[in-house]
Amino acid sequence: MRATNGRPSRWAGAAVLGLALLLAGAAEANIFGRDDRRDIRPEDGLSGVGVIVCAGTTRRPTGVLLASALLPEDRDYEVIASAAHVFIGPQGRLTECAFRPHGTPDIAAAIIFIESGSRTPYRDRDWHNDWAVAVLDRRLPGDIERLKPRVIDDLAAVALREAGARFMLAGHNGERGPLQMSEHCGPVRKRSSHLNRFDPRVVNHDCDMMPGWSGGPLILRERGTDYMIAVNSQASNAITHVSGRPFSGSLNPNVAIRVDGRFKQAIDRLLRAGAAGVTAHCLVASRDAGPGLPC
Template sequence: MGAYTDGRRRLTRYLHRLTLAGLGLMSTPVITFGNVFETDDRRPVTQEDQLDFVGVIACQNTGRLPTASLIALPDRYRERTFEILLTVAHAFYTPQGKMWNDCHFQKEGEPTKAAPITGLIVGTTTPGQGWSEDWAVARIGTRMTDHEPTPQLTSSHPNLPHAPHLSSARPSPAIVRFEELMAMRRTGGTVLLVGHNGEQMPLLLSSDCGPRRKTSGHYNLQDNRVFNHDCDMMAGWSGGPLLLRHQGKTLLIGINATEYNSVVHQQGWPFDGRFNPNTAIRINQEILKAIETLADNDNQPTPQAPLRLCESRNGTTC
């Protein structure tokens, strides 16, 4: 009887640890209940990673904390009084279309570095019905500083919007074709994803990963709006930036969306595009237009102004 009781206690403790891991309540990265391929390489972000532009979205009446990223803007916005960030639409909407209120961006995931979101353009207001359009461009009604002054670089990439001068620290959103990406990786480019486990800090990164080629039988084969990728992640990584670093530049090439198969999470298995890809929404012309619309909006809101929704399906007008 004693052995039976001890066995039940051990099983209960084990199941409790799995539950905590799945909710992101353990202090170290874990592989439970997440799409983690082969070796789990997630680790806490350090200052040396130069990722202080990443943070989380916190809205009133919800404990959810989707990931988000500030972006670089062209030199003509040098004197701006705002910032622009990219994340997922479900940071602001329930799957059924109910909008969260009083949302803030917490830089580096720290509540003491919170700034109110005052403008928003989304790909969909019902992310539960169209996750391939589950992107959001948001405007913060104040400037946010980085750890270090950021030198200006000249961009040579043809798809960067209005980009004669871009920050070397914050990422520049860019449309990058898969073959371009592979060519840059062959010449020293690296891809990484930033997020966090569940609704808990710290921010983590997954490196030595990235978009995978889609072949016959793979999920999303005909959907050019998304990358299938093998960066390690779990709940909480939605909205995180998929970054490409190459020759001193940081490009934001995708917005992390979801694990495609959310029913059966993989732990330590090889990536299989037919069954378990993680996915990211690719930067596209609509997203670039939304960035420009929010940045050029003449009716600049005050930091205390309520969040305003711009309908991207109706000409991205505010």
């Protein structure tokens, strides 16, 4: 990341280290005060949150099934959202990926197409484009809960929380652990010390998390409906936080990429048609309004 004056931010090293810890599978977690993570239960209505499994890696990051009126009733596919870096390994783009709702291998579906905002968000400091939308090769059971994508800007999200709205973050707890949720948390106001303080494309949050929560949905629960407003991207702190250690507000909080812009366009297009008419397995959104580029 860069400071707004164009010079490298003195916090850039912290951002790189923070994301590297997520990718490396560090044992620590980003905890804000008391650790409120707990296992997801059936009554939580989050069975559409699952893990992404790719060949050549033991990482088990998070993805979520999406719901929308745009989905055709006779479709033979599903659409999930996650983070771009979820599909990137040491040797480049990961292949032979599948999605397991709630981590269950028996109902896993292969990922046949991926569109993302960046090839290398962690290398090019392209953090705000760390989003991905993927198409599954078949339709999953209808009783699996799906989240509706919703555009809410970062200031409006903070205002909703301060007015009492309920937010939560869901993710896969480590590379071997269960799917969990952090439920007493949500968007936070950006401070002058935050790396992305002038970037409305991302929302900062204080949900408890650890490696494996990359790509997990930041959820607004409103009038009985769950909306995905962003996908979890990174923890930008130079020091990760173990359970019980309070988070310093002077550091950068956890960051999620908002549903908006090219991210929202990719979601809507793939919800309508799946991977129909796409010959490539993977595309990266162009920086202008042009078509996506092959990965």
